[in-house]
Amino acid sequence: MLRYVIRRLVMLIGIIFVISVGSFYLIHLLPGDPAAVILGTGDSPVNRAKLYKLLGLNKSIIEQYFIWISNVVKGNLGISFISQTSVATTIRAALPIDLEIMGLSQILAFAAAIPLAMRSARKPDGLVDRILGATSFTLLSIPPFIIIVLLVLFISIKLGVQNIGVASYVSFGTNWIVNLESLALPAFTLAIGSFVVYYRVLRSDMIATLQEEFITMARSKGISQRRIMWRHAFRPSSVALLGAAGVNIGGLLAGGFVVQYLLAIPGLGYTLIAAINDSDYLLVQGIVLVVSVGVVLINFIFDFIINIVDPRISRE
Amino acid sequence: MSELFGANSPSQVILSDSSLVERPEKNEPLGVLFWICVGWLALNIIGAVFANVLPLQNPLFQDYNFVNSGPSLHHLFGTDDLGRDIFARVVYGSRVSIAVGAGAMVIGFGIGAPLGMLAAYRRGRFDTITTTIMYVFLAFPAIIAVIAVLSFWTPRSMTKIILVIGLASVPLVYRVIRTATLAIATKDYIIAAKVQGATDRRIMMKELLPNIAPIGISFLLIGIATVVTLEGALAFLGLSVNPPTPSWGNMINESRTVLAENPWLVLFPSLALCLFLLVLNFIGDRLRSHFDVTEVKL
Numbered sequence: 001m002l003r004y005v006i007r008r009l010v011m012l013i014g015i016i017f018v019i020s021v022g023s024f025y026l027i028h029l030l031p032g033d034p035a036a037v038i039l040g041t042g043d044s045p046v047n048r049a050k051l052y053k054l055l056g057l058n059k060s061i062i063e064q065y066f067i068w069i070s071n072v073v074k075g076n077l078g079i080s081f082i083s084q085t086s087v088a089t090t091i092r093a094a095l096p097i098d099l100e101i102m103g104l105s106q107i108l109a110f111a112a113a114i115p116l117a118m119r120s121a122r123k124p125d126g127l128v129d130r131i132l133g134a135t136s137f138t139l140l141s142i143p144p145f146i147i148i149v150l151l152v153l154f155i156s157i158k159l160g161v162q163n164i165g166v167a168s169y170v171s172f173g174t175n176w177i178v179n180l181e182s183l184a185l186p187a188f189t190l191a192i193g194s195f196v197v198y199y200r201v202l203r204s205d206m207i208a209t210l211q212e213e214f215i216t217m218a219r220s221k222g223i224s225q226r227r228i229m230w231r232h233a234f235r236p237s238s239v240a241l242l243g244a245a246g247v248n249i250g251g252l253l254a255g256g257f258v259v260q261y262l263l264a265i266p267g268l269g270y271t272l273i274a275a276i277n278d279s280d281y282l283l284v285q286g287i288v289l290v291v292s293v294g295v296v297l298i299n300f301i302f303d304f305i306i307n308i309v310d311p312r313i314s315r316e
Numbered sequence: 317m318s319e320l321f322g323a324n325s326p327s328q329v330i331l332s333d334s335s336l337v338e339r340p341e342k343n344e345p346l347g348v349l350f351w352i353c354v355g356w357l358a359l360n361i362i363g364a365v366f367a368n369v370l371p372l373q374n375p376l377f378q379d380y381n382f383v384n385s386g387p388s389l390h391h392l393f394g395t396d397d398l399g400r401d402i403f404a405r406v407v408y409g410s411r412v413s414i415a416v417g418a419g420a421m422v423i424g425f426g427i428g429a430p431l432g433m434l435a436a437y438r439r440g441r442f443d444t445i446t447t448t449i450m451y452v453f454l455a456f457p458a459i460i461a462v463i464a465v466l467s468f469w470t471p472r473s474m475t476k477i478i479l480v481i482g483l484a485s486v487p488l489v490y491r492v493i494r495t496a497t498l499a500i501a502t503k504d505y506i507i508a509a510k511v512q513g514a515t516d517r518r519i520m521m522k523e524l525l526p527n528i529a530p531i532g533i534s535f536l537l538i539g540i541a542t543v544v545t546l547e548g549a550l551a552f553l554g555l556s557v558n559p560p561t562p563s564w565g566n567m568i569n570e571s572r573t574v575l576a577e578n579p580w581l582v583l584f585p586s587l588a589l590c591l592f593l594l595v596l597n598f599i600g601d602r603l604r605s606h607f608d609v610t611e612v613k614l
Binding site for chain 1: 452453455456457459460461463464465467468469470541545546548549552553554555565568569571572575576579582586589590593594597598601
């Protein structure tokens, strides 16, 4: 176990290093003089001097990387020359919204996927299984940006439900009920995509598990169906489910970006798109770095949880 | 290395999503629905390729006498807020989706597939090195990377979008092809061919390639569907081809502002996109179960 964790940790550090190099190098993809593009409307001799000091633009590219990374480690992601605010502050304000949407959507997705997958697995190819199979397959082909537009059209515009449409976001601290209402559509939209993946993965894994001998053994001992499903079959199958959840995070983020953008919810996705449109490159770079490292860390944590659930994996 | 990235690697689980119910006969028939889907796919491709030859209206022509009109004989799908014919725009819009989907997968398979085959066939140090590199990139959230590169690498063009998504898909293709090849490279007939003195080139082209083709093709179709979705999301965020060139994604995005007045405008491109994705997913899934390939079995 310890050896496994150490090995994964070395991998993790390697991956974060690659991410940092990639994020750093983004600035150099900008056409022409990067300083002029980054400063944009804030181009003045004072700002230019600040930027050169921050990025070390007149030094070699390797030195620039070390200047940049030592700032990042200290939590200094630079100051946006367009909005005159610290990139780190902007990110800290937006990040909780993303986490809230993702958390809500995952609760919904698991709450729907686990019981339905169990129901399907109990009688594979039965009527319920077929209906759920066809439904999940259809949902698989509807991207989140279409779901959210249609939901806004029907629920917010046609039915006229309050606090749920575009630009209705209220922070959790101000009024938590309205906050949850305003996040209902994005959470639901993202939950659909996750539900389909979790349902399909858990269903096929449960069907395989239920054919194992220890299940037959449990049945012959007269253990109730309910207990067999939850205690005997779910635990081995939950490894596949957790694996799918870990992989799903990246896609969830991108889906979240689109949904936030449409509903004008000021999370990281909305901030990122606004920053791209304003050519606020330091902010874009900061968000890309934070989000990438976040995804990798979440994957690492999921790997760790999987190992606790099924310790055989680390021994192989 | 294999224990580090072995079959239990959580990221691999997603590819094993396929029914594990025992099937009575091995190659179940493809079914009528499968051929309907193939027909729809073919229709889409023909429409995209011959859009400028077909008797369609100009997708950029703005007729201010017919703004936000519903479907009629003159405008089959109605017109948008600038009086442009939605039917023509949907057909022309398929060009972007199909070109990006196919183009990106050509790059992804062009680089990923030969590397994956070679690594799994040769094994040894080459395999260890390429697999490690690929898994590092696989851990990187590709979607964020694509958004990041496209937002910095201006001005955006279709070629750049295809290139960026294509390169981002290489590690994924590599993993699928490598795993598929690994399972086959140890089979008796491969060893028999080696014993008979067949060249590596011959074994790879004549023995390995035909056997990994089914999983390759089914993954290719599902891959195209994924790329088309991604392009739609990018268009939505304003990171794909620039308007007025129609694409399904940017049509849906533009429809947001007139959602209440003209719901047709969001309906038709959404429908076209969803049907296209459904058809690709269905054909891919059907082929996979027809040839009975699941990664669990590999």
